[in-house]
Amino acid sequence: LTISSCWSEIFSNNHPKNLSQAIIVGVKKCGTRALLKFLSIHPAIAVASTELHFFDSYTNFQHGLQWYRAQIPINRSSQHIIIEKTPSYFINKSTPLRIARLLPDAQLIIIIRDPITRAISDYVQLRNRHRFYPSFDDWISSSNFTQRTPVKIGCYAQYLRRWLKYFPRNQMHFVDGENLIHRPWEELEHVQTFLNLPVRIHREDFYFNPNKYGFPCLRQTNGCLGLNKGRRHPVIANQTRNKLNDFYLTCNAELKRLAQIDFSWI
Numbered sequence: 226l227t228i229s230s231c232w233s234e235i236f237s238n239n240h241p242k243n244l245s246q247a248i249i250v251g252v253k254k255c256g257t258r259a260l261l262k263f264l265s266i267h268p269a270i271a272v273a274s275t276e277l278h279f280f281d282s283y284t285n286f287q288h289g290l291q292w293y294r295a296q297i298p299i300n301r302s303s304q305h306i307i308i309e310k311t312p313s314y315f316i317n318k319s320t321p322l323r324i325a326r327l328l329p330d331a332q333l334i335i336i337i338r339d340p341i342t343r344a345i346s347d348y349v350q351l352r353n354r355h356r357f358y359p360s361f362d363d364w365i366s367s368s369n370f371t372q373r374t375p376v377k378i379g380c381y382a383q384y385l386r387r388w389l390k391y392f393p394r395n396q397m398h399f400v401d402g403e404n405l406i407h408r409p410w411e412e413l414e415h416v417q418t419f420l421n422l423p424v425r426i427h428r429e430d431f432y433f434n435p436n437k438y439g440f441p442c443l444r445q446t447n448g449c450l451g452l453n454k455g456r457r458h459p460v461i462a463n464q465t466r467n468k469l470n471d472f473y474l475t476c477n478a479e480l481k482r483l484a485q486i487d488f489s490w491i
């Protein structure tokens with residue numbers, strides 16, 4: 226299947242018309258897995274359990290929309306919104322245009338958190354994969370620290386500008402990843418409203434697990450995230466924090482302006 230025949234699927238849309246599509250497009254390490262897991266308990270939502278990497282991979286994209294849809298299990302009698310999450314979509318250059326062409330009505334969900342915490346989380350993940358890694362403070366002390374991907378990604382406005390070329394602001398919803406940890410039901414209520422769904426996920430669906438560093442879990446069985454989510458973060462030096470704060474100052478101001486949001490950490 227070529228890219229052009231893939232485009233042509235827009236006109237022979239094979240999925241039932243009553244199914245709409247929402248995509249958690251990012252951001253990596255901001256709570257994308259928790260958000261998807263929590264949304265999955267809504268009776269009208271069907272989720273793709275794995276990251277599909279459809280729009281950011283040329284090979285996958287060539288399989289076409291039908292392949293993409295087939296990856297997401299649907300119970301046609303009750304579910305009417307399908308959701309997938311692939312956090313790398315947010316920073317991938319080709320993704321916004323591809324989604325706009327194939328799924329112009331898609332609802333985009335973007336979860337963001339304090340970029341300093343996000344950078345630490347990304348660093349901890351990298352350090353776990355590579356045995357000999359400098360400390361976070363040493364890592365940031367280098368002169369080219371702003372070029373490091375885990376630092377760059379936290380300048381959300383830079384990527385958001387690209388999305389806004391293809392999608393109107395009202396097709397996007399921003400989730401506060403910090404609040405998702407403290408009061409998940411509030412963030413979930415905003416998402417359900419954005420998706421035009423009745424609110425079916427409530428405060429009673431959650432508890433805070435001391436064995437999971439106090440992170441929220443669902444009361445249902447298997448309600449906590451896996452061991453690779455909610456890791457211990459290193460304490461960082463004030464100097465490191467100040468340096469990152471300075472770097473993110475203009476990014477956050479631009480984010481506030483572009484997204485018209487005012488989360489406590491911005």
Ligand code: A3P
Nearest residue numbers: 254255256257258259346440441450454455456
């Ligand atoms: P850490 O593991 O560094 O703490 P993502 O799923 O996008 O990769 O994001 C991972 C982050 O989600 C975790 O980073 C954690 O801080 C955050 N998170 C939010 N809610 C969580 C929850 N209920 N359980 C575990 N981690 C959660």
